[in-house]
Amino acid sequence: KAGVTQTPRYLIKTRGQQVTLSCSPISGHRSVSWYQQTPGQGLQFLFEYFSETQRNKGNFPGRFSGRQFSNSRSEMNVSTLELGDSALYLCASSLALSLAGPTNTGELFFGEGSRLTVL
Amino acid sequence: AQSVAQPEDQVNVAEGNPLTVKCTYSVSGNPYLFWYVQYPNRGLQFLLKYITGDNLVKGSYGFEAEFNKSQTSFHLKKPSALVSDSALYFCAVRAPDTGRRALTFGSGTRLQVQP
Numbered sequence: 001k002a003g004v005t006q007t008p009r010y011l012i013k014t015r016g017q018q019v020t021l022s023c024s025p026i027s028g029h030r031s032v033s034w035y036q037q038t039p040g041q042g043l044q045f046l047f048e049y050f051s052e053t054q055r056n057k058g059n060f061p062g063r064f065s066g067r068q069f070s071n072s073r074s075e076m077n078v079s080t081l082e083l084g085d086s087a088l089y090l091c092a093s094s095l096a097l098s099l100a101g102p103t104n105t106g107e108l109f110f111g112e113g114s115r116l117t118v119l
Numbered sequence: 120a121q122s123v124a125q126p127e128d129q130v131n132v133a134e135g136n137p138l139t140v141k142c143t144y145s146v147s148g149n150p151y152l153f154w155y156v157q158y159p160n161r162g163l164q165f166l167l168k169y170i171t172g173d174n175l176v177k178g179s180y181g182f183e184a185e186f187n188k189s190q191t192s193f194h195l196k197k198p199s200a201l202v203s204d205s206a207l208y209f210c211a212v213r214a215p216d217t218g219r220r221a222l223t224f225g226s227g228t229r230l231q232v233q234p
């Protein structure tokens with residue numbers, strides 16, 4: 001079974017540009033979450049999508065946005081890049097049969113990440 | 120609000136010795152607890168989870184963790200460390216009773232196993 005696939009793995013942008021990152025979840029997984037990982041702030045939750053709808057959002061500015069498609073694939077976009085946006089962006093999928101319930105333990109399966117460098 | 124504390128930035132242990140990586144949590148209601156491992160330039164790999172039931176849970180690669188409700192802890196353990204266990208370890212919590220689905224991660228603990 002293929003794991004979570006993130007593209008691109010590495011990218012370099014300059015301040016003010018925008019970037020789009022892509023995530024394909026494990027087949028059958030309908031929930032996709034995004035996390036930002038930096039040495040200073042650690043792992044921070046960005047947002048979660050389920051059935052093409054954003055279900056949860058972390059404490060990030062509006063420059064960070066995302067969406068999910070009908071095949072559960074997800075993209076996140078960062079506009080007007082700042083130096084502080086340099087980070088490893090991790091996508092995770094989970095088997096969310098419903099928003100709540102005993103089968104939804106919240107276990108996440110992560111991709112390899114997209115490492116963004118902003119110059 | 121839910122939170123996770125990993126009090127040690129780094130843990131050093133000799134190969135063959137037992138290892139413990141500490142984690143304490145704060146959450147409303149019953150917690151779902153997880154351990155993940157991250158190797159350099161890789162994503163996070165799931166090790167084990169506690170949802171309910173037996174306080175001692177066993178996971179991948181010989182790791183286990185003990186849930187202690189009174190001490191709000193979920194320490195990761197392994198009886199005999201391997202050099203290949205050297206990596207960054209994250210503890211995470213989720214509080215399903217609150218309706219908040221996202222995992223909250225600790226700051227991570229770097230495990231260094233010396234040969």
